[in-house]
Amino acid sequence: MRKVINGIDASPGVVVGKAFLYEEIKLVINKGKVADSKAEEEKLLKGRTASKEQLLVIREMTANKLGEGKAAIFDGHITMLEDEDFFDDILDLIQDDKLSAEYALEQVLDENCEMLANLEDPYLREREADLRDIGRRWLFNTTKTPIVDLGNLPPETVIIANDLTPSDTAQVDLVNTVAFVTQIGGKTAHTSIMARSLELPAVVGTKTILSEVKKGETMIVDAMTGEIIINPTVEEITKALAKKAKYKADKEELKKLLHKTATSKDGVTVGAWANIGGPTDVAGVLNNGADGIGLYRTEFLFMNSTDFPTEDEQFAAYKEVVEKMGKLPVTIRTMDIGGDKALSYMDLPEEENPFLGWRALRVCLDRPEILKTQFRALLRASGFGYVKIMLPMIISIEEVRKSRELLEVCMAELKSEGVIFDEKVQLGIMVETPAVAFRAKYFAKEVDFFSIGTNDLTQYTLAVDRGNEKISALYDSFNPGVLAAIKMAIEGAHEGGISISMCGEFAGDELATPILFGMGLDAFSMSAISVLGIKKTIINLDKKECEALVERVMAMSTADEIRAEIRKFNESL
Ligand code: PEP
Numbered sequence: 001m002r003k004v005i006n007g008i009d010a011s012p013g014v015v016v017g018k019a020f021l022y023e024e025i026k027l028v029i030n031k032g033k034v035a036d037s038k039a040e041e042e043k044l045l046k047g048r049t050a051s052k053e054q055l056l057v058i059r060e061m062t063a064n065k066l067g068e069g070k071a072a073i074f075d076g077h078i079t080m081l082e083d084e085d086f087f088d089d090i091l092d093l094i095q096d097d098k099l100s101a102e103y104a105l106e107q108v109l110d111e112n113c114e115m116l117a118n119l120e121d122p123y124l125r126e127r128e129a130d131l132r133d134i135g136r137r138w139l140f141n142t143t144k145t146p147i148v149d150l151g152n153l154p155p156e157t158v159i160i161a162n163d164l165t166p167s168d169t170a171q172v173d174l175v176n177t178v179a180f181v182t183q184i185g186g187k188t189a190h191t192s193i194m195a196r197s198l199e200l201p202a203v204v205g206t207k208t209i210l211s212e213v214k215k216g217e218t219m220i221v222d223a224m225t226g227e228i229i230i231n232p233t234v235e236e237i238t239k240a241l242a243k244k245a246k247y248k249a250d251k252e253e254l255k256k257l258l259h260k261t262a263t264s265k266d267g268v269t270v271g272a273w274a275n276i277g278g279p280t281d282v283a284g285v286l287n288n289g290a291d292g293i294g295l296y297r298t299e300f301l302f303m304n305s306t307d308f309p310t311e312d313e314q315f316a317a318y319k320e321v322v323e324k325m326g327k328l329p330v331t332i333r334t335m336d337i338g339g340d341k342a343l344s345y346m347d348l349p350e351e352e353n354p355f356l357g358w359r360a361l362r363v364c365l366d367r368p369e370i371l372k373t374q375f376r377a378l379l380r381a382s383g384f385g386y387v388k389i390m391l392p393m394i395i396s397i398e399e400v401r402k403s404r405e406l407l408e409v410c411m412a413e414l415k416s417e418g419v420i421f422d423e424k425v426q427l428g429i430m431v432e433t434p435a436v437a438f439r440a441k442y443f444a445k446e447v448d449f450f451s452i453g454t455n456d457l458t459q460y461t462l463a464v465d466r467g468n469e470k471i472s473a474l475y476d477s478f479n480p481g482v483l484a485a486i487k488m489a490i491e492g493a494h495e496g497g498i499s500i501s502m503c504g505e506f507a508g509d510e511l512a513t514p515i516l517f518g519m520g521l522d523a524f525s526m527s528a529i530s531v532l533g534i535k536k537t538i539i540n541l542d543k544k545e546c547e548a549l550v551e552r553v554m555a556m557s558t559a560d561e562i563r564a565e566i567r568k569f570n571e572s573l
């Protein structure tokens, strides 16, 4: 039956594909006594061998896609899978208590997980999740229940899930996957950011899609509008394919701007930078003609590790990015964990309001050894190119001063060790809270640059959770209050004599470009796929006209009026 479902357009593109439901199949466990223990032992062994083979394939795919560092996690998983004591405990239950292989495995698994969960050491405690993951795979293989494997999919697959975690996306078969559709999340949720960096069309926040579509059904995913059509008509497919071809042709046309700067008609040049999550994203940055990196989210390095990455591991990742970017600026943000980003090996408390809680720099200043290791790695990388260091989630000048003091300690240490680094390395902050926007001029005296993080600035100015799809209509960066905060930040930066960029998703929103340019933003940093579109928009603008537009929109009362005024302005160009 034909159905239309609407969601949030999270990563652009149009595709026609086949639905693949990423949902767990229910395991059936035989809890009765079994007569043939030998046969159960066989089943258990076969399940283990199959699990190991699958993990080796996932390991290799991860190594190819994301590098050896991330692949190494699976070596640890294979070691846990082959633990002989664990195996013997299961065998005892099969032989002595006549349990089925799967029931015995489940019992031993639960016991061990419970034991891990009760340990003092937070690192060991966090291993419970790994053991559960491995045990689950083994149980599925022992009972011959199919495992949903995202790494090996049929051609033209649209993956449909409630949500996709970073480890899910790391496994995705990128050759055959054409789009993501999820039930939860908003435009700035990390699944959406990940989809954009993989250049995969995505629609999120569809709420009910898993119960609306069946495996293998044909669907159109229009990630330009957020509309999904299940079992479309032939005409709809033809139209979608034409739209897809136009999107592709427009993308090709934009490639002509690869080596052009973002310079307006009246000669004002701004930076067109990209955001990345790690070294593997640099190719996309260069292929899309960005002239710098305005945000390197280092927390993915921490999230894809089984323990805090060492100074050398961090240094290797930062240096790789810096070297690949040559002389272009690379703005590297210190770890922004907490909020919606957890670390499996760190004991982050359960909080009622994680976005208002122990997050980002707050964690780093309470645990200075984390920040110190990162600063040392960043400084060492600064010896290989143009590094700018950026601090997230600032609310006070004390935080800036404490961080700078620690940075200076690291500089003195490295100097005494004879390590070469950029002694004039810039230290900047993100403007993500109204506290900084209100007092931007004063913060500007303490740092070398600002970058506006509109994903958080919008949620903190409006008190609207950025990941909650129930209120996604309220999450609006065109809200006049958010625009006022952005304008204050830009004026404060310039009054204090420093430059200001924007690295939140609003920087890649072409409707916002004329007003951000008119307000005086110095650089736009966004998902790499948006860079050329923003360049094209700037090239067609005139700064003076944009300044006049800003004056008009700032006197308006509602976000809709503002959008309408910008559309009118665009039509007049
Ligand atoms: C932001 O808040 O706008 C930002 C760029 O940071 P993140 O999305 O990682 O919170």
Ligand code: MG
Pocket: 392, 432, 453, 455, 456
């Ligand atoms: Mg942020």
